[in-house]
Amino acid sequence: MLIDRQKTRFSCNGEALDAAPRCPGVYRFYSEANALLYIGKSVNIGTRLNSHFADAREPGRQQRMMAAVDRVDCQLTAGEIGALLIENAAIKAEAPLYNRRQRRSRKLWTQRLQENVDGFLQIFPSDFCPAGERFESVFGLFRSRRHIDDALRNLAREYSLCLRILGAERGQGACFQHQIGRCSGGCAGKESATDHNSRLLAALEQQRIAAWPFAGPILLAEEHERSSNYSGQGSAIQPRRQFHLLHHWSYLGTYERRDRARQAAKRGSPLVFDRDTYRIAIRSLRSSERVLLDGFSGESIANPFASSPTTTSPVVPH
Structure with missing residues (x-):
């Protein structure tokens, strides 16, 4: 089947465009x-759409989808972070026909740590x-559970941790795993709480869902990246900067003006944790280049996740 891409119409937030914009953003097929x-995202929407049409040359799901596309509406962003956050929220809220369905568990479990009387950290399912x-x-x-x-x-087997100390097994004295050389001996007095705890925390680090380290909501500022790759149709209406509102790892919206973002922060919204939003946010915060602002005052704040956090950040215009 030959897909006639010339018949596809393009728009940005409902306004007609002559061609697909070549800048970051989210796009919707209708x-x-x-x-x-x-719903998809890209740092260059025009290039990504070319890939969609190229993939539609072969029979299959992509071809069926592109054959049904009549128009593409684009929502431009200042950069990739905004595109990632908006796409993730939109897919879950709008449930497009061809996007992969999000699996929702009725109940989730996690692990919390608590120190026992001997100073060893124990794991409590919760x-x-x-x-x-x-x-x-x-x-x-x-x-x-x-x-x-x-x-x-x-985890205990891989890092020679003691299941009895961790709270997964009952009993006193040296555990069976220590007797066969799989436990480093915290249960037998051969390893200190400090050493056992250090190894446990290192082993769990990749699974950590960090506590919210800020006093309130924050604005993650993102600047337009002036690149020749983003020139052409759409570049004139691409936002120069955006402010992404986050609170306790909940994504609460993206705004082009700082005052409007602050107004939204003061109104407040229900806080709902989303694993994908957390991953996008934490990855963004770990970049020392990110400018963070207090959601209420709009003033610059330190980024505790950056490799070399500073007390002040570059000033971002309103």
């Missing part, structure tokens, strides 16, 4: 009947509530 088919504030770091998200038990045993 059918002739105005059904939402697909319900994970997606709503609300994040004042405590937790480790991992699991579909059941059994998945936590299995993961914990694998």
Whole structure:
């Protein structure tokens, strides 16, 4: 089947465009009947759409989707972070026909740490509530208590941790795993709490869901990257900067003006944890180049996740 891309219409937030914009943003495919088919993102929408049409040359799901596309509506962003956050939220809220369905577990479990009387950290399986504030770091998200038990045993085996100390087994004295050389001996007085705890925390680090380290909501500022790759149709209306509003790892919207972002922060919104939003946000915050602003005052604040956090950040114009 030959897809006639010349018949495809393009728009930006409902306004007609002559061609696909060549800058960052989110795009939506609509059918002739105005059904939402697909939501995607790219740092260069025009280039990404070329890939969609090229992939549609072969029979399959991509060809069926592109054959149904009547128009493409684009939502331009200052950069990739905005595109990632907006795309993720839009897919889950709007449920396009051809996007991969998001799996939602009715109940999730996580792991919390608590120190026992001897100073050893123990792991406690706990319900994970997606709503609300994040004042405590937790480790991992699991579909059941059994998945936590299995993961914990694998972790103990790989890092020579003591399951008895961790709280996964009962008993006193040296555990069986120590007798066969798989436990470093914290249960037998051969390893200090400091050493055992250090190894446990290192092993769990990749699973950490960090506590929210800020006093309130923040604005993650993103500047337009002036690049020759983004020239042409759409570049004139691409936002020069945007402010992404985050609070307790919940994404609460993207704004082109700082005052409007601050107004939204003061209004408040329900806080719902989303694993993909967390991953996007934490990866962005770990870049020392990111400018962070207090969501209420709009003043620059330090980034505790940057490799070399500073007390002040570059000034961002309103």
